Amino acid sequence: xxxxxxxxTQTLELRRDEGHLLRRYVVSTAANGAGELSGSFCTPRGRxxxxxxxxxxxxxxxxxxxxxxxxxxxxxxxxNASPDRDWILTRILxxxxxxxxxxxxxxxxxxxxxxxxxGSPDNVPFGVPGSHGCVRxxxxxxxxxFDLVTAGTDVEIVDFSVIAGSWEMLGDRAAxxxxxxxxxxxxxxxxxxxxxHDAASFHVVVEAPDGSPIATGRLLPDGHLGRFAVLAPWRxxxxxxxxxxxxxxxxxxxxxACLMLHAQIQAEGFYxxxxxxxxxxxxxxxxxxxxxxxKRLG
Numbered sequence: 001x002x003x004x005x006x007x008x009t010q011t012l013e014l015r016r017d018e019g020h021l022l023r024r025y026v027v028s029t030a031a032n033g034a035g036e037l038s039g040s041f042c043t044p045r046g047r048x049x050x051x052x053x054x055x056x057x058x059x060x061x062x063x064x065x066x067x068x069x070x071x072x073x074x075x076x077x078x079x080n081a082s083p084d085r086d087w088i089l090t091r092i093l094x095x096x097x098x099x100x101x102x103x104x105x106x107x108x109x110x111x112x113x114x115x116x117x118x119g120s121p122d123n124v125p126f127g128v129p130g131s132h133g134c135v136r137x138x139x140x141x142x143x144x145x146f147d148l149v150t151a152g153t154d155v156e157i158v159d160f161s162v163i164a165g166s167w168e169m170l171g172d173r174a175a176x177x178x179x180x181x182x183x184x185x186x187x188x189x190x191x192x193x194x195x196x197h198d199a200a201s202f203h204v205v206v207e208a209p210d211g212s213p214i215a216t217g218r219l220l221p222d223g224h225l226g227r228f229a230v231l232a233p234w235r236x237x238x239x240x241x242x243x244x245x246x247x248x249x250x251x252x253x254x255x256x257a258c259l260m261l262h263a264q265i266q267a268e269g270f271y272x273x274x275x276x277x278x279x280x281x282x283x284x285x286x287x288x289x290x291x292x293x294x295k296r297l298g
Contacts, residue, residue, distance in 0.1 A: 177213050
């Protein structure tokens with residue numbers, strides 16, 4: 001399983017490795033926004049893992065300080081008596097960064113910053129930033145998540161936005177990405193890139209924090225996936241995975257039984273990680289080696 005925390009939407013998603021959505025929770029991340037520096041009181045981005053699980057068996061609203069129970073149980077009266085206290089309650093998932101120089105080691109080390117996913121008083125605002133850097137969850141939600149995951153579970157914290165909709169809604173932005181990746185970078189002829197399927201397809205576009213489009217993909221009504229593209233500077237940041245997750249969610253909502261795609265050979269590993277299997281020999285499409293891959297849903 002894997003976790004993705006979205007700073008723009010203030011949500012936490014738990015998914016199976018192959019993309020199936022298991023849970024979606026509303027959370028609260030840092031009031032100061034995204035950032036990795038020690039002392040910034042910001043929520044760190046990038047790839048992390050759960051280093052340790054703390055609090056198993058304790059009652060809901062158990063108060064923790066330095067990852068140890070204090071013997072207190074949070075109540076409204078206790079909260080009123082200490083209105084400025086940063087409450088860490090019920091369960092703790094302690095995060096460790098995986099990217100040296102970005103969120104690991106030195107002044108950007110997530111673990112040494114004591115960044116947790118943890119329970120909070122249920123009367124604090126969720127769905128809006130408000131923490132000191134951690135990811136706050138409702139107590140019932142953190143108990144459920146805690147019991148579902150193991151130490152070592154991957155956690156992505158992202159500041160990009162995923163938008164889904166029609167070609168009429170997203171076509172201009174999707175077309176810019178596809179032109180950069182397929183036509184300009186891979187030299188696919190324009191008459192092969194643009195086809196009659198876009199108007200009938202479900203599209204996903206990922207936007208950078210500044211609103212610029214950086215990735216796209218589409219789902220045809222018959223279950224064909226395609227036109228996956230991520231701009232070169234943004235590759236390797238989990239953005240392609242976010243596109244696929246969104247398309248799989250839509251396919252499941254439509255109860256599509258089988259998905260198909262034409263995978264460029266160098267991307268086969270990416271699709272296999274979502275449970276797609278090779279089906280047939282390599283063939284050329286727009287002069288580029290591809291292979292048919294399929295995945296059954298349900």
